[in-house]
């Protein structure tokens with residue numbers, strides 16, 4: 397394995413070599429032990445997990461010259477997803493997937509009565525739109541930079557799955573408030589799914605939990621929206637990021653490598 | 665890309681990467697700025713526009729026009745446009761989106777040239793721009809046409825011009841009243857739970873249609889209120905349905 401670059405910390409933060417005489421051979425004094433508590437804990441964990449290598453691999457890898465703001469769109473999408481996860485957890489504390497009226501009532505409670513409930517719900521709702529815009533912008537960046545070409549084809553394919561899953565989140569979440577708009581839009585949506593080729597009818601039976609739109613449909617949408625798809629998205633973001641770190645971020649296509657003799661020598 | 669081109673790319677990339685900067689803190693700094701921008705935008709939108717809650721879902725009275733969230737407008741618009749091309753009707757609905765998805769998945773496998781600079785990839789540039797404009801246009805027109813549920817039929821050519829006006833007026837009432845949530849008319853609407861109305865004029869007389877609308881069998885909602893409050897609309901509705909043959 398090639399040597400990883402050292403963390404680029406400013407001088408004042410880098411560990412200071414011990415002065416001669418300091419902590420000679422004697423026992424560790426309590427003050428010293430306390431000063432080093434943080435390092436000791438990290439060491440203790442690292443001795444058992446060897447995590448530090450992975451973290452260095454992730455953080456202290458190099459990115460090519462010329463990386464610009466377009467390259468932040470992927471991580472921006474990830475932040476929008478984290479926003480959805482956090483606000484979603486708070487909504488789930490109040491939400492009840494009860495088609496008989498409990499669902500609507502619990503969303504009304506969140507919107508009108510719960511402390512900051514309207515804000516959290518609005519952040520979840522608008523966050524969804526922001527995430528969708530960002531994921532399309534990220535995809536456009538990857539497309540126009542040719543970043544899906546060898547060796548990053550698999551990163552692209554995982555990305556397309558993430559795109560589909562993100563749209564599926566928008567679709568399943570839309571039903572949950574259970575007002576007129578979400579109810580009828582979802583009925584139409586599920587029926588359209590049913591006209592799809594091959595798996596269409598099975599897919600809409602699966603979504604409806606049967607041939608008719610019934611009481612269990614809502615619980616099913618709820619489970620898909622807050623457990624199944626988020627789990628898949630989180631796992632696939634992990635795989636996406638692993639591949640990005642493994643393969644390195646592509647250089648902007650207008651930058652060409654210069655045969656720098658000094659660089660070559662330093663590599664040998 | 666053949667083997668030589670692959671090796672050439674990897675060699676060039678490793679030089680570029682070695683000349684670069686460490687991910688932490690340089691790229692992390694930009695990403696963090698962007699994360700703050702994203703959060704500020706979300707909180708701003710949330711605080712400005714809030715989140716509304718419409719009337720409670722009611723499976724029996726559907727006077728509501730279904731609308732998806734804006735990012736599905738383009739999809740519904742594709743479906744709406746495709747439905748009007750009779751030849752494709754059956755495969756159009758999800759067939760077109762499915763084909764687009766497959767094309768997206770397989771992109772790295774059919775675009776195999778080693779060139780990455782978009783200025784020298786004219787086909788990719790044209791395809792990318794076309795996709796962006798098509799999506800923007802479809803989203804825009806999807807936002808401006810009524811719901812995917814609005815009826816879109818060609819009146820029979822035998823009608824006089826005043827009958828034609830009644831046809832259009834009744835068509836609009838059907839769209840507003842949400843009949844299509846349960847009925848199919850031509851290529852519009854959902855097939856079920858109600859029977860298709862495509863040729864209802866050949867099955868029921870106008871009086872029978874009117875009395876069905878006033879006193880329907882559940883789960884169809886009653887439109888007696890419409891008949892009382894707005895008899896003109898109701899008559900247009902009945903006449904429109906009896907012209908469907």
Ligand code: HEM
Pocket residue numbers: 466467468469470471472473474477531534535538543544548551552553554555556558559562629633636640644645646647
């Ligand atoms: C939940 C959604 C997604 C997240 C969180 C995400 C995250 C990221 C991040 C953090 C990067 C690093 C470089 C950058 O930011 O540009 C990246 C790169 C990449 N993404 Fe995504 N992404 C998502 C969706 C997608 C989609 C929809 C596609 C395409 C269909 C895609 C394809 C790629 C490719 C090919 C790269 C490598 C680009 C390079 O090396 O220059 N990703 N992604």
